[in-house]
Amino acid sequence: MKYNNILVTGGAGFIGSAFVRLLSKGLSLKGTVPEIIIVDKLTYAGDLERLEEVKGRFKFYKTDICSKNGVGSIFAKEKPDIVVHFAAESHVDRSINDATPFVETNIKGTQVLLDASRKHNIKKFILISTDEVYGEIVNGRFNENSPIKPNSPYAASKAAADLLVQAYIRTNKFPAVIIRPSNNYGPWQYPEKLIPLAILRILGEGKVPVYGRGLNVREWLYVDDCARGIMTIMRKGKIGQTYNLGSACESKNIDTVKLLLKTLGVSQDRFEFVKDRLGHDIRYSLNSRKVTRDLGWKPSIKLAQGLKLTVDWSLKRQAWLKSKLGDVNKLYKK
């Protein structure tokens, strides 16, 4: 399938921008660089600096995906063939403080995009969902048929969007594909999330906060591997299907932090246990055999290597990370 116009929501965010950088270099698309249209509200989490290196290679609309008129006029003008939908409120701790923007953007925003996409007969709609829709798992791994049982307000709002897309596929034969990635990390991640927050705290001579006793397990996927996986699924994924996208690199938070401290070359005791997150999921783990077997994608970066790349990037981009400090301190009441 040849794509001419690709509309990316949330393209100024962490994963969306990695995807746009990959797309705009025409990698994985055999040299053809499609027209890229980004729709992003530029919330606290959005930042066009992430797209500096590919400036001029995309069109940008500062628009809220919840705005039916705003989205409608962009679709009418740009006539996208494909929509890759990243835009979301993405941080669990913020959803515990206030679920309102999560319900608005993640549910209503998705519905607005679905209706505009139907009206304009787009060829493929890719929803970037999350492994958190499954809830937690103590033993074993979730596959794409595991029940959806989200626990945080963030995960519940993403699950609602995921189910809405499934309903459109079933009811309207809507040409959608759902992707459920595991925890991402890497360059340009907003430092409210564990790994960049830890780096920010160390750069500020502080200690890394670790929830509870640090026993929660996450499956860490390097962001460029994730972007390449999304590209693969965009090109080859079957309409109506759901694909898990995980790295199989599982690590307890305390082990991840200790590996990070080692990579940063600082003492192993530069962390502190803090009061646990409410309702904290103990473990996420994905069976990603479907995307590996059927579509040939494989993650290429293991956790130690990915942390090294992230630390090297962070040392070069300290000013960017530190520019978010005031907001992050407000969130964690420092």
Ligand SMILES: NC(=O)c1ccc[n+]([C@@H]2O[C@H](COP(=O)([O-])OP(=O)(O)OC[C@H]3O[C@@H](n4cnc5c(N)ncnc54)[C@H](O)[C@@H]3O)[C@@H](O)[C@H]2O)c1
């Ligand atoms: N980060 C992860 O580890 C992870 C893992 C699995 C799935 N996901 C999903 O991947 C997607 C991208 O995650 P991320 O980490 O890049 O998020 P992010 O918070 O870094 O970026 C979100 C982007 O969406 C934009 N946005 C927010 N509300 C909007 C609205 N109403 N209208 C238009 N734009 C809006 C923001 O400005 C920002 O650019 C999300 O859907 C998230 O749920 C993330």
